[in-house]
Amino acid sequence: MAEQMEVNSDIILDILGNDTRRKILVALSDEPMYFNQLAKEVGVGQQAVLRHLQTLEESGLIETYAEKSDLGAPDRKYYRLSDSFILTISLSEDHFSMKKRRIAESRQEESRKYYEAFDSTPEEMGSALYSLQENLSDVEEEISALEARLNDLYSLKQQILNRLHKIGVDNFEENERKILYAIVEESPMSIADLSDMIGEKESRIKDVITVMKSKMDKANAQLLFGNLK
Amino acid sequence: MAEQMEVNSDIILDILGNDTRRKILVALSDEPMYFNQLAKEVGVGQQAVLRHLQTLEESGLIETYAEKSDLGAPDRKYYRLSDSFILTISLSEDHFSMKKRRIAESRQEESRKYYEAFDSTPEEMGSALYSLQENLSDVEEEISALEARLNDLYSLKQQILNRLHKIGVDNFEENERKILYAIVEESPMSIADLSDMIGEKESRIKDVITVMKSKMDKANAQLLFGNLK
Structure with a gap:
């Protein structure tokens, strides 16, 4: 693109x-x-x-x-x-996000094919307008259905984050929680990534993670923190 | 709700x-x-x-x-x-919309069931966190897939609106176009609805529609304007 x-x-x-x-x-x-x-x-x-x-x-x-x-x-x-974009702002007790997606050129190609399939492009103007109206209402209907399903998923995501934040507040200090949320929500690949995300020195992050590990079962700590290089 | x-x-x-x-x-x-x-x-x-x-x-x-x-x-x-809401702002050459949806309570019920199905809620904290991380990444993946499909549909919608606006500019005067766009995009049920939408008197709208009808085939004009009471 x-x-x-x-x-x-x-x-x-x-x-x-x-x-x-x-x-x-x-x-x-x-x-x-x-x-x-x-x-x-x-x-x-x-x-x-x-x-x-x-x-x-x-x-x-x-x-x-x-x-x-x-x-x-x-x-x-x-x-x-x-x-040409879609900006989605999501706010809930456990989540605030802004996501901007372009209405992508490459995808326009795909949908153009789709469009040709369901548009007969009549010659006469009134007929063309009526056909556009029908196509638009079909598309709107499919959009509504997908948005409803997305709504379920956002709601599910909110519940997952809610549990995460509950575990965070019940078991960890403020500085530990920041690291915890970043790891679970963003899946960083390295301590350096994590350091960029939350703006703390790597050495400090390593120390905090050592404390966090001591609060949980060793094998599970490995699952959670193990992929951080 | x-x-x-x-x-x-x-x-x-x-x-x-x-x-x-x-x-x-x-x-x-x-x-x-x-x-x-x-x-x-x-x-x-x-x-x-x-x-x-x-x-x-x-x-x-x-x-x-x-x-x-x-x-x-x-x-x-x-x-x-x-x-708790999702606000979607969509802007493209043929379209500007803002749509706000609550993260609906009723839907939360549905997704709670869904959630229980895929969360084993382990007892040990580290294990619970790892499971939340995995669930979150599954949900994010499904969200991304749906959003890509939605992007196709938004793009398709944009193309439909683009054709509509082209027909509008080529065939109608400014005041006629306003009525045309409202009819095709919003499918109003009555002249009174239409009057609310665009802030013009009903009698004025009726006059303009008469002119618009004269520009197209009678049967097709009936399809397009016929459901306006």
């Missing part, structure tokens, strides 16, 4: 933390617009819209292009969305 | 649009903490932490509870996460 400019999750959240910017993105998700159209659609002052458009453009979420005007007027500058 | 206080997506984005607040949520997702712990963990001034904690508490994302201190000291106030 070609490397495009990728906007990171923190920046996206900084951007989306503003109501006007969200409105601009919603408007542009219907179609590209030029400035006056956009300002009317969003319904706040032109200066504010201009400022937010600059922020959005700098972030890489939108871009501009020029389109010829009729009647010999100067080219018109249009704004359009320029990134 | 019992009705809990539900935090809406816009408020969540307002909240998450701040780096310190995100750090507080990440810290509390490991375990509840009292103020000094939290301030140390987040690493910014106490006044700032206090202000953000107030905002988070007002939003309903976190709550406090008191826990007895040792040695007869006053009770200690702890902060913990209090909502």
